[in-house]
Amino acid sequence: MSTFSGLNTAYSGLAAARAGLDVTGQNIANATTQGYTRQRLETSAAAPVRPTLFAAGTRTGEGVLAEGVARLGDAHLEARVRITAGAAGYTAVRAQAFSALEDGLGEPGTNGVSKPLQDFWSGWQELSNHPDKDAPASTLLSTAGQLTSRIASGYRGVETQWASVRSSAAGLVVEVNDAAAQVADLNRQIRSAVASGASANELVDRRTTLAATLAGLTGATVRDNADGTADVLLAGNPLVSGTTARALQVTGPIQLDGDGTVQVEWTHRPGASAGMESGELAAAVSLLAPADAGGALAQAAAGYDDFARQLADQVNALHTGAGKGAFFAYQPERAAASLTVQPTRREDLAPGAPGAGGFDGSVAAAISRLGTGTGSPDAAWSAFVVALGSAARAELQGNALAEVSATSALQQQLGATSVSMDEEQVNLLQYQHAYQGAARVMTAVDEMLDVLINRTGIVGR
Numbered sequence: 001m002s003t004f005s006g007l008n009t010a011y012s013g014l015a016a017a018r019a020g021l022d023v024t025g026q027n028i029a030n031a032t033t034q035g036y037t038r039q040r041l042e043t044s045a046a047a048p049v050r051p052t053l054f055a056a057g058t059r060t061g062e063g064v065l066a067e068g069v070a071r072l073g074d075a076h077l078e079a080r081v082r083i084t085a086g087a088a089g090y091t092a093v094r095a096q097a098f099s100a101l102e103d104g105l106g107e108p109g110t111n112g113v114s115k116p117l118q119d120f121w122s123g124w125q126e127l128s129n130h131p132d133k134d135a136p137a138s139t140l141l142s143t144a145g146q147l148t149s150r151i152a153s154g155y156r157g158v159e160t161q162w163a164s165v166r167s168s169a170a171g172l173v174v175e176v177n178d179a180a181a182q183v184a185d186l187n188r189q190i191r192s193a194v195a196s197g198a199s200a201n202e203l204v205d206r207r208t209t210l211a212a213t214l215a216g217l218t219g220a221t222v223r224d225n226a227d228g229t230a231d232v233l234l235a236g237n238p239l240v241s242g243t244t245a246r247a248l249q250v251t252g253p254i255q256l257d258g259d260g261t262v263q264v265e266w267t268h269r270p271g272a273s274a275g276m277e278s279g280e281l282a283a284a285v286s287l288l289a290p291a292d293a294g295g296a297l298a299q300a301a302a303g304y305d306d307f308a309r310q311l312a313d314q315v316n317a318l319h320t321g322a323g324k325g326a327f328f329a330y331q332p333e334r335a336a337a338s339l340t341v342q343p344t345r346r347e348d349l350a351p352g353a354p355g356a357g358g359f360d361g362s363v364a365a366a367i368s369r370l371g372t373g374t375g376s377p378d379a380a381w382s383a384f385v386v387a388l389g390s391a392a393r394a395e396l397q398g399n400a401l402a403e404v405s406a407t408s409a410l411q412q413q414l415g416a417t418s419v420s421m422d423e424e425q426v427n428l429l430q431y432q433h434a435y436q437g438a439a440r441v442m443t444a445v446d447e448m449l450d451v452l453i454n455r456t457g458i459v460g461r
Contacts, residue, residue: 005062006445012063013438016043019066020431024424031419035209038419039201042067071201075224077413078208081406082215082222086278088399088406089216093283094296095399097165098392101300104157107385113154113307114385116147117371117378124368127351128361137346144341148328155304155336162256162288162297169284170250173264176217176239176281177247179210180232184245186210187229191243194228214239219278235275237266248274252288256301257334262288296391303384304336311377312339314370322350322363 020041030036046062106112123140130136186207193200207230214220214232220239223231232240239246251270252262264274264285276282289295291302312328312335319327325348331338343349352360371378 007442007449009061009063010438010442010445012046012065014435014442016041016064016066017431017435017438019069020427021435023069024427024431027419028421028424028428031421031424035205036419037071037073037201037205037208037417040070040072042070069199069201071204072417073204073208074413074416077409077416078212079222080409081413082212082220084402084406084409085212085216086219088402089280090219090278090283091395091399091402093280094287095392095395097161097283097287097296098388098395100161101158101296102389102392104154104161105385105388106154111150112385113147113150113381114378116143116150117311117381119143120147121368121371124364127349128364128368131351131361131364132359134346137349140349141341141343141345144327148339148341151304151308151336151339155301155308158297158301158304159256159337162301163254165284165287165297166250166254166262169262169264169281169288172217172281172284173248173250176214177245179214179217180240180245180247183207183210183214183230183232183240184243187240188243190228200228215279217279218274218276218281235277237275256298261290261293300388301336303388305334307377307380307384308335308339310380314377315367318363318367318370319350322352323354324348324350 020043023039023041027038044065044067046065048061107114109115120140120143123136123143126136127140186203190200190203190207193203211220211222211230211232215222218234218239221233223233225231225242229242230240231238231242238244239248247267248264249267250262251265252258252260262285264276264281266272266274276285286294287296289298291298308330309332312326312330316326316328319325324343326342327349329338329340329342330336349364351364352362370376373379
């Protein structure tokens, strides 16, 4: 190795150490930056120069080459984070909805249907004992009004929740479309950077974060391309393809009793469902489905309607049979919301059998006993509450497991890709010593050249 080539070798060491210090500083500066993936300088030994006419035999290399800055991401862990994020997002939305439904029941407690229902049966029992008195009749009518009000309130709570989830689905679609557009733009920037040989690590970090967000919202998967871009897929269909992003839209009814089915469609293919199976948006769509398609909110509303119809029909059957009109009235398609009490005074009630006299309370006694038995309204309401409570517990347990899995996946990813301050401190010392060593070699070669050039031949003068 000549003295001048020695300078070049030392200089390559200085440049590589300086680049390593820059990368280490970048890692330390972004140690707390969310979504940042640590980087590492990739180096290799320079290849030795091939023998020439004036230089033959074995020669050393030409120093060190800084080949680039590697992003220490893990594709497998990133994919696992996306998968678990989709599952966690799906179960979280459903668990929250079922919890709200269960809270809306108000059971057990004084704010539920059970309390006014028991008071309603007790009112009939009291009326059977005093069919000729105004006070028991007034109490019964008041209790009946409270019961219908509570049933209607529960049903309207489900309607309100349905509308809220519908609005949330529209908002989630806007968020998905915005994130997809950002991924497409990042793909364009990354492709340009890769083509020019520049580092695109920070851009890839931003894209990875957005891809995880899309996975949590839609259950999207990611496919990497050779040019540095990445496609985002929904059920195999591209949401983002290279630098092109497609948009979604929510279609269908905007209220619970509307016609049709709520679904998420492609804007460029109206009527074609996006086919999402996980993520927050898929959960919202599943909650908004019709009752016969498993929609939890529609099923809850149907549960209120079925209970209201059963209560009204059983009471009306005995009340109208006693020669009076129906005690309850309702619209068949909206029984819970429209359930009303027809009688307004004692004379409108039928406590006894026709012609049995004003002191007969047999009909009122029979109605008071409707609350017992397997086919009673009480049994129907209890079964509805138990079924909803069981479903809510199952959703909460599923969400707890999904959250554990998502947290575990995220922790594994962070453990593999996040910045370790201890490791960076070691790297910092390593590159500092490498820089000092290369500088010392350069100084030694410089002194050698000074002696050869300026002092050769003057010894003894």
